[in-house]
Amino acid sequence: MTQFVDLAAPSATGRRAGTRGSVFVWANVVVLGWLAVAVGLLAGHDLLGLPAWVALHALLLGAVTNAIVIWSEHFVVALCRVPGPSPRRLALGLSVLNVFVVTALVGVVADVVVLSGAGGAGVTVIATIHTVHLLRTKRAAVLGRFGYLIGFYAAASAALAGGAVLGAGLAAGAGHWYVRLWAAHVHLTLLGWVGLSVLGTLFTLWPTTTGTRITERTVTAARRALPTLGAGLILVTGGVLAAQVWVTAAGLLCYAAGTAIAIVALLPTDTPRGPAAWMLAASTAWLGVAVLLDAGRLIVAGSIDALPDIVTTIMPVLAAGFTAQVLVGALTQLLPVVLGRGPAEHKAIAAVLERGAVPRIVAANVAVPLVALGLPRPVPEIGWAVAAICLASFVTLALRVALPVALRGGLTGQPAGEHSRGTTTGVLVGLIVVVLTVSFATGGRDGTESSTSGDARTIEVVLTGMRVQPDTVEVPAGTRLVLRVTNQEAMPHDLRLDSGERTPRLSRGETALLDVGPVHADRQAWCAVAGHRAAGMTMAIRVHGGHQHTPEDPGNGRESGPGLNLAADPAPGWTPRDATLPPATGTLHKADLRVTEREVEVAPGRRERRWVFNGSAPGPALRGRVGDQFEITLINEAELGHGIDFHAGALAPDQPMRTIAPGERLVYRFTATRAGAWLYHCSTMPMSQHIANGMYGAVIIDPPGLPAVDREYLLVSSQLYLGEPGSDGQVSKIGDGEPDGWTFNGMAAQYDHAPLTAHGNERVRIWVVNAGPGDTTAFHVVGAQFDTVYREGAWLLRPTETAGGAQVLDLAPAQGGFVELTFPEPGHYPFVDHDMRHAENGAHGTFTVTAPQ
Amino acid sequence: MIDIWTLVRFLHVLGAVVWVGGQLTITVVLLPPVRRILAVADRAELLRAVGKRFAIVTAALFLPIQVSTGILLAGRHGVTWAALLHPGYGRTLAAKLLLFTVVMIAAILHGIAQAGNRPAAARTAAITALIGSIGVVLLATSLVEA
Numbered sequence: 001m002t003q004f005v006d007l008a009a010p011s012a013t014g015r016r017a018g019t020r021g022s023v024f025v026w027a028n029v030v031v032l033g034w035l036a037v038a039v040g041l042l043a044g045h046d047l048l049g050l051p052a053w054v055a056l057h058a059l060l061l062g063a064v065t066n067a068i069v070i071w072s073e074h075f076v077v078a079l080c081r082v083p084g085p086s087p088r089r090l091a092l093g094l095s096v097l098n099v100f101v102v103t104a105l106v107g108v109v110a111d112v113v114v115l116s117g118a119g120g121a122g123v124t125v126i127a128t129i130h131t132v133h134l135l136r137t138k139r140a141a142v143l144g145r146f147g148y149l150i151g152f153y154a155a156a157s158a159a160l161a162g163g164a165v166l167g168a169g170l171a172a173g174a175g176h177w178y179v180r181l182w183a184a185h186v187h188l189t190l191l192g193w194v195g196l197s198v199l200g201t202l203f204t205l206w207p208t209t210t211g212t213r214i215t216e217r218t219v220t221a222a223r224r225a226l227p228t229l230g231a232g233l234i235l236v237t238g239g240v241l242a243a244q245v246w247v248t249a250a251g252l253l254c255y256a257a258g259t260a261i262a263i264v265a266l267l268p269t270d271t272p273r274g275p276a277a278w279m280l281a282a283s284t285a286w287l288g289v290a291v292l293l294d295a296g297r298l299i300v301a302g303s304i305d306a307l308p309d310i311v312t313t314i315m316p317v318l319a320a321g322f323t324a325q326v327l328v329g330a331l332t333q334l335l336p337v338v339l340g341r342g343p344a345e346h347k348a349i350a351a352v353l354e355r356g357a358v359p360r361i362v363a364a365n366v367a368v369p370l371v372a373l374g375l376p377r378p379v380p381e382i383g384w385a386v387a388a389i390c391l392a393s394f395v396t397l398a399l400r401v402a403l404p405v406a407l408r409g410g411l412t413g414q415p416a417g418e419h420s421r422g423t424t425t426g427v428l429v430g431l432i433v434v435v436l437t438v439s440f441a442t443g444g445r446d447g448t449e450s451s452t453s454g455d456a457r458t459i460e461v462v463l464t465g466m467r468v469q470p471d472t473v474e475v476p477a478g479t480r481l482v483l484r485v486t487n488q489e490a491m492p493h494d495l496r497l498d499s500g501e502r503t504p505r506l507s508r509g510e511t512a513l514l515d516v517g518p519v520h521a522d523r524q525a526w527c528a529v530a531g532h533r534a535a536g537m538t539m540a541i542r543v544h545g546g547h548q549h550t551p552e553d554p555g556n557g558r559e560s561g562p563g564l565n566l567a568a569d570p571a572p573g574w575t576p577r578d579a580t581l582p583p584a585t586g587t588l589h590k591a592d593l594r595v596t597e598r599e600v601e602v603a604p605g606r607r608e609r610r611w612v613f614n615g616s617a618p619g620p621a622l623r624g625r626v627g628d629q630f631e632i633t634l635i636n637e638a639e640l641g642h643g644i645d646f647h648a649g650a651l652a653p654d655q656p657m658r659t660i661a662p663g664e665r666l667v668y669r670f671t672a673t674r675a676g677a678w679l680y681h682c683s684t685m686p687m688s689q690h691i692a693n694g695m696y697g698a699v700i701i702d703p704p705g706l707p708a709v710d711r712e713y714l715l716v717s718s719q720l721y722l723g724e725p726g727s728d729g730q731v732s733k734i735g736d737g738e739p740d741g742w743t744f745n746g747m748a749a750q751y752d753h754a755p756l757t758a759h760g761n762e763r764v765r766i767w768v769v770n771a772g773p774g775d776t777t778a779f780h781v782v783g784a785q786f787d788t789v790y791r792e793g794a795w796l797l798r799p800t801e802t803a804g805g806a807q808v809l810d811l812a813p814a815q816g817g818f819v820e821l822t823f824p825e826p827g828h829y830p831f832v833d834h835d836m837r838h839a840e841n842g843a844h845g846t847f848t849v850t851a852p853q
Numbered sequence: 854m855i856d857i858w859t860l861v862r863f864l865h866v867l868g869a870v871v872w873v874g875g876q877l878t879i880t881v882v883l884l885p886p887v888r889r890i891l892a893v894a895d896r897a898e899l900l901r902a903v904g905k906r907f908a909i910v911t912a913a914l915f916l917p918i919q920v921s922t923g924i925l926l927a928g929r930h931g932v933t934w935a936a937l938l939h940p941g942y943g944r945t946l947a948a949k950l951l952l953f954t955v956v957m958i959a960a961i962l963h964g965i966a967q968a969g970n971r972p973a974a975a976r977t978a979a980i981t982a983l984i985g986s987i988g989v990v991l992l993a994t995s996l997v998e999a
Contacts, residue, residue, distance in 0.1 A: 421972065421973035421976060422972070422973035422974060422975070422976030422977035422980070423976055423977075423980055425973075425977045425980075426976060426977040426978065426979060426980020426981045426983075426984070427980055427984060429977065429980075429981045430959075430980055430981040430982070430983065430984025430985050430988075431984055433952065433955050433981065433984075433985050433988070434952065434984060434985060434987070434988030434991070437948040437949075437951055437952040437955075437988060437992070438948065438988065438991070438992065440944070440947075440948045440951070441944055441945040441947075441948030441949070441992055441995070442945075
């Protein structure tokens with residue numbers, strides 16, 4: 001007995017009148033929508049920062065699961081001549097299923113275990129209901145020769161129920177059972193749910209694509225194949241869960257035998273006709289290849305621990321070669337029947353769906369080895385892109401016919417003959433060429449691992465045993481942290497920071513650098529592969545100590561009081577330090593320097609006790625020319641011993657730089673033999689404390705022939721350490737190099753409150769001396785350029801024909817120099833230490849430039 | 854500030870605009886109504902005329918301008934033969950040139966297929982050239998960033 005298969009449901013003639021038809025069309029549109037989402041995610045998951053898992057599940061759990069549910073229902077109703085569910089029930093069931101699928105996907109992506117668990121459980125419930133419904137149908141009706149179909153579908157949906165339970169468990173956290181549960185999940189869903197559904201359907205679908213009859217032999221083969229496949233699947237699942245290599249391998253071979261029964265029974269007598277047939281044939285072949293590969297590699301490896309490695313290879317084969325292709329093939333064959341009215345429309349729709357079929361089939365199948373063979377980058381990426389392009393072009397074509405039918409109930413006039421042939425092929429070829437060249441253009445960048453600066457700390461991190469080792473990293477605050485991440489196990493992993501940066505997905509033995517950047521607060525990192533975080537693959541980065549290069553946090557144990565408020569008003573009666581530098585006069589410079597302790601304003605509104613020369617920090621500026629004599633009398637009126645060191649003079653330090661006790665005085669004589677912007681500072685140990693507490697100043701020795709300018713300013717930069725001089729808190733901050741702020745001329749943000757001035761056409765010279773005690777200064781005027789730079793006794797830049805300019809005068813601690821500039825137009829020009837951590841914490845001021853005079 | 858290099862870059866961009874924009878206009882704007890309105894014979898005649906004119910503009914103006922300004926710009930950017938293989942600017946430029954070559958070959962194939970009255974092949978080649986050209990623009994955009 002043979003019979004042609006009529007795939008249309010019994011009531012198909014009245015399709016568009018009834019709701020069932022429109023529900024069915026819409027369900028197919030949903031399938032296409034999921035396919036489109038899958039393609040979009042495949043192409044863009046990296047840009048969006050989503051794991052590849054999402055794209056895979058949009059394809060399998062979204063598109064394929066929907067397709068299987070609606071089409072298995074359809075086949076059962078059409079072929080077994082049993083009444084189907086009411087349209088409303090069908091629509092309700094499908095809607096609930098999709099809600100659960102979306103919930104599961106969102107749950108995993110957003111890392112909300114409740115959602116992923118609920119989604120997985122929901123899919124399980126729907127699959128169980130579907131199974132029970134199918135089994136009841138089987139028992140209730142006289143099914144005829146297509147009864148085997150229900151067996152396939154019931155077994156498949158039972159596998160989905162099991163697979164979804166495992167999936168939900170993985171998302172919720174599987175701990176050390178992760179690998180086994182994961183492998184069982186993969187096999188149950190792909191070989192069970194998808195594989196059984198497809199193979200069962202093939203027994204009826206394949207003959208329609210080849211235009212042959214379904215023979216008794218085929219039906220017998222179908223009845224025989226199911227127990228073989230089912231037994232294989234049970235063995236595989238049990239073997240994986242019990243970690244038994246041979247049981248698993250036997251199960252896989254059993255499953256392969258079942259597939260072989262199907263293939264042999266359906267082996268066509270002549271070559272397949274039409275693209276749908278080719279796609280179905282190719283995808284079934286990929287299923288066989290994947291199963292055999294799975295079994296073979298497992299036997300060779302001899303250990304269940306190799307499964308993650310193996311699955312990494314066969315998963316792309318199953319996803320791109322088998323699942324995606326079989327879905328496209330089936331839809332190519334089936335959609336015309338669903339969407340079209342009468343043979344003419346069937347033909348027209350089929351013509352649209354088959355556009356560019358040959359290049360699509362070729363490219364899709366060439367892509368499979370590219371993605372599966374573990375070739376070096378960017379080959380797999382190219383493969384995925386090609387697969388995505390093939391899938392996308394089909395989705396576009398299918399939506400062009402499905403959407404009008406779903407929305408308007410019929411095809412809009414689009415006679416097939418008017419279509420200019422070759423468009424789809426052109427689009428495919430063009431896109432593939434572009435993908436190839438773009439991947440060539442962006443390739444070869446392996447050497448761009450960001451170079452790490454000196455104070456960076458690189459820590460080795462190993463991913464193994466579903467754990468991140470070490471699981472806690474402690475670094476001092478402000479450390480620039482780089483993680484060198486190596487995956488040491490077969491399961492692919494990555495490492496993702498809470499800020500979103502992450503390594504690529506690493507196979508066994510692969511290593512990648514993950515730049516955490518400066519660490520100022522506790523951070524988290526985890527493996528972003530779905531379920532791995534829940535299984536315990538997390539890592540904490542903890543900060544100990546205070547902050548480097550940032551203001552002290554209030555209340556972290558240091559006795560520094562509240563932090564700086566640079567926007568506060570200065571204390572009443574405050575007068576800014578005059579930054580104007582008067583010209584040098586005379587050749588003998590006699591001066592008294594009295595050391596006292598007094599309260600000075602160190603930041604707006606904040607007065608603290610400081611050790612100062614002549615009442616201010618910095619101390620008085622001295623200025624002379626080369627050859628001038630200096631005779632300085634140091635008078636110690638403070639409570640500790642102090643001394644002085646003039647860099648501007650060259651002499652034996654022994655006597656002049658000695659420490660004098662309170663009440664003593666010493667005379668320091670030197671001749672300025674060399675020009676420059678020199679520092680002077682207290683010479684008593686520990687000098688870091690004496691300098692940090694204000695005991696510094698500048699000596700300017702003009703270089704010979706220094707031209708006159710309209711205005712000259714002197715800025716002495718330094719770090720600000722809040723707290724009582726010599727207190728434990730302040731001393732430890734100074735020792736750690738963790739200032740509370742940065743200043744010009746002794747007070748943070750001083751010249752924001754009292755801007756320096758100039759006129760638009762004036763030439764301005766700014767002398768800068770870096771008093772330290774520890775940080776560099778990168779002096780910069782925002783909006784302006786220097787045409788002259790003099791640093792450490794040398795002209796680095798002078799106005800010349802070459803029109804060169806400079807932006808920063810960079811000074812190590814105790815270095816000095818000057819810059820010259822003319823402001824281009826009236827306005828407010830901030831000047832900063834361009835180490836922005838300094839600028840943002842006080843090393844900041846403003847030039848107010850008014851119209852030229 | 855407009856100097857001679859602005860002019861060179863302008864000509865290069867203008868050439869790309871005309872070439873890609875011309876293809877897009879023909880494919881997306883011109884062809885659909887032509888197919889709807891004209892009979893098959895008229896259509897073929899019109900398309901052949903349009904194709905011929907576009908080919909002349911390409912060969913006589915577009916290619917010389919694009920190649921010469923391109924070489925000038927690459928020279929100004931300090932690109933050497935060796936630099937073409939270095940990751941980054943050079944490699945992207947090399948990929949762009951490669952893709953441009955493919956586009957030109959597709960355009961020539963389009964002309965041959967059109968002359969041989971093989972509309973499907975001609976259409977395939979034309980669409981390939983169009984999408985390839987857009988890819989060239991994409992690579993050019995990333996060069997500006999680099």
